[in-house]
Amino acid sequence: METTSNILTINNVWMMICTALVFFMHLGFAFLEIGLTRQKNTINILFKNVFIICVGLLLYCLVGFNLMYPSGFVAGFIPDYFFDLFGLSAPVTDAGLDLTYNEGYTYWTDFLFQGMFAATAATIVSGAVAERIKLPSFMIFVVLYVGIVYPIAGSWKWGGGFLDKLGFYDFAGSTLVHSVGGWAALIAVYLLGARIGKFGSDGKPKAIPGHNIPIAAAGVLILWLGWFGFNGGSVLSADPGATSITLVTTCLAAAAGGVGAFIFSSFLYKNYDLTMFLNGILGGLVGITAGADQMAPTDAILIGLIAGVIIVLGVALVDKLKLDDPVGAIAVHLICGIWGTLAVGIFGAMAGWDQFLIQLAGVGIYGAFCSVSALVILLPIKATMGLRVTKEEEVQGLDIHEHGMDSYPDFRMNQH
Template sequence: YWTDFLFQAMFAATCATIVSGAVAERIKLTSFMVFSTIFVALVYTIAGSWKWGGGWLDAMGFYDFAGSTLVHSVGGWGALVGAAVLGPRLGKYAKDGRMTPIPGSNMPSAVIGVMLLWLGWFGFNGGSVLSADPELTSLVLVTTSLAAAAGGIGAMIAYSFVSSKPDLSMALNGILAGLVGITAGADVMTPLSAVVIGLVAGGIVVGSVIAIDKIKIDDPVGAVSVHLVCGIWGTLAVGIFSTNPDHSFVTQLIGVGAYGAFTLVCASALFLGIKATMGLRVSPEEELDGLDHGEHGMHAYDVAPVGAGLPGAAPGSAAAGHSFARTAIAAEGR
């Protein structure tokens, strides 16, 4: 039925949106559209055929119920390459190694977004049963929700070793980490295993976000940590916690390695090819002014920016309120 096409198309679109978060605030819209079109049309479909198309990994017994690797890790590898090739946002890292936090503009919206994702994951995982089996579908919904909740708790516990105060963005990423982690085996896990997988995913995402920042890969939304790192964890967890004795950790590891190698090569070729031909990154002036204005010809919020009217600020431009960014750029020596 055409509903199957629509369902699978959403999986493909999800893979591309994962990359968008890691390259946010500095990539050209047209360049990203070219990348995402080729990435989904060729890279994702070829990779997907290895398992979901009855390919060689399926024959080996590799298992990925709803896409911890096929969707999330594939998108995560693309996100990692994109962030590395583009480089960090202006003002993110100073020459002396200091990192300048660039906070999100609307945390309440982020909370709403994560809650919507949590709700949508019931369709993502529950729909992957591909049949009207009430027992299996209900198990998938329970393991999905337990892993999400445990992921948020795990992230808060892990972050308590870093700071005395909880961090909302880490907790939200922890919820997403739990969802990504359970996706590979939501139908073959017990509720207790789902909790363990979520807790570990929440802890992993905190460590990964900090580690990636230390090596100066600028990932604005933590896409690499949530989707790549926790996607790998969730896929390997099938070989540890699955109730099906035929699932092997070694086979899962082979699958993770194969998808990683293939996607790294393809994503690198795509990003470097686009960079050499049509260019990837917007100009420094456009980046400071904001891509809403430069790439889309509008502003997200119809309000006067903080600092509007300062010397050198274009009327109504977001750059008027970016004195902190200009100071950080001066520290970089740019």
């Protein structure tokens, strides 16, 4: 009995450490986004990122956890008087106090770990729509997408739903987190339109440099560190073998993604583009996430290398379609998320034609559901409140107009 208790403690402590690492990723996302955008919108981006994690956790507590794992888990999170108010009987569960809830971790650790994932989907959208979306419109979108769409989509696989029964596999969220956010980002970018000055009169894309590339690089390295929790925690225990191979494949894919992107972009554009290198690392991480526990190290390297090439081609494709994504979120999270999901059917322990078709079906189902859901949320917002700030606000910067503050008051630069 004591041995069982010790194993539970070890597993639970590892899960809590991973929870903290996934939380730390939100700082990485914030750094990456502010680094790759202009100084005049820094506070606006930071505000969105802080809003996402705060509201995301609250929504997951009150709504999302129960939608995603439909087992009456809502008990303990909503006070009894809410049920009394509507003449309902409160659900009865002692799962929060019952250490036999799960052999790997407690009920509360389960909630907190999964809650950290929920907010990430909206953070992906934040970077793609940076510098021109109205803050109130974005906040309403986050509430509806994180509160309802993400947990419903998650329940289909991680909640034991129909895709789980079909055999669809997504270990840590190449589709369930990254593509869920990526599809919404694609729809939002399309509805918003490009930033002023992004495309010239000839239709060719023009670079709008970020104001702090060192901060962006720090953000990517923080995200890489956070992925130890993102993928490592998805083992759902501290099992030495499963955790070790997961962390090895995660790191190798990240490194290979960076190298693949920088070599391929250098070949195409005849320069050493650090931002492409950084996004290649993220592409490798997203690409391995669906099958990190299934791959051999050499498989992980190949998946990462291909993801790095996909990043370069994906960024070029987004520009060619005249979509403006300031941080490359669509290429990283959507396109590499699709690649990582399909890679499960090509490499590793689950490789096979049947599995590939199941993975492909899952990609299509999630793509349709998330795209339609994003349209259903964003089109009414666009028709009523509007999605985009005015030209004057965009040119002068959202920090001054929406927050009345300057991110660097002692070093103000007039950026247009």
